Amino acid sequence: MNTELLVERLKQLGWSYTADQPDGLLEDSSKNNVSYSEFLYTLLSKEIEYKEAIELEKRIKKSRLPYVKTIHDFDFSFQPSLDQKRINEALTGRYIHHGENIILLGPPGVGKTYLAISMAFEALTQGHTALFITANDFISECRKANKEGLIQRIIKRYCRPDILIMDEIGYFSFDELSAPTLFQIISKRYEQGAMILTSNKSYVEWGKIFGDDVLATAMLDRIVHHSTTFNIKGDSYRLREKKKAGLQPANIR
Incomplete structure (x- = not known):
């Protein structure tokens, strides 16, 4: 032929x-x-x-993942507070099918963003859709969208993917626009769409982050109801690398 x-x-x-x-x-x-x-x-x-x-x-x-990482490169030996079996369970993606959430808490540099990205990437390989954004970028997007009269488009955009990943909650305070906008997204995704959230603040501090204790409580009520929380208590990876390079005295933490 x-x-x-x-x-x-x-x-x-x-x-x-x-x-x-x-x-x-x-x-x-x-x-x-x-x-x-x-x-x-x-x-x-x-x-x-x-x-x-x-x-x-x-x-x-x-x-919109900032970079691609897999769980295979994560150093669990450096973070003994993390249960690798629980992480592996999250990687199966069962939480996505049930509209559940994963919350990664801990101080800066302990690997929260890395874990969130590796979980999101694993979900992408399984055929799911995902959308990543930092809390600060979300706040900026809300301000811009509000000026253009497009705030409802923001809500639809972040309700659409199978997984919403919001990173660095707690580094910047939400304002009177972005806080209720996020609440609407969380409410619409409740028991329908999974989320992966990272924060350097404990739950009791979320009232300060969102400038409203009642709103923060309502958010947490929906987020935590069906969720798995990983509270990471180890040292900073970045600080470790600095110590190795001789840029930081070994006794400083």
Whole structure:
């Protein structure tokens, strides 16, 4: 058969990966005396793997993750307060299907953002959608959207993905616009969409973060109801690296 005609038909099916390399696939099949069924299975598998890789790339881009990390590089030995079995359970993604939340609490530098990103990335590889934003960027987005009369669009945007990841809650105070906007998002996502939140503040301090004890209590009531909290009490990874590099005296914590 004329391979040009084969390529044309493959492109009509949208099989771009196979269409780009029919000669190689046919040659490998012929050399190894592959059966028709095995050849067809290989063809389908490679095309599916290619399409899945493209879709994963799209989901990663849309998620706005600041970087990609996997849990395999996380140093659990440096953070003994973390239960690796509980982390591995979170990585299964069951919390997503149940609309539950993961809260990572602890001082700066203990790996909260790393864990949040690695959990989000694992979910992306499982086919879920995600959206990452820092609390400070969220506050800025709300102010800009409000000036343009688009605050409802912000609410819809952050209610849409399977997982919403909000990082660094507590470093900046929410204002009279961003606090109730976040509350609306949390309320709409309650028992419907999962969230991963990181904070350097304990729950009792959230009233100060949002400038309203009643609002903070209402938020926490919905967030914590179906959630898993990881309270990380170890030292800072960044400080450890500085010590290794001789940039920080070893006795300073």
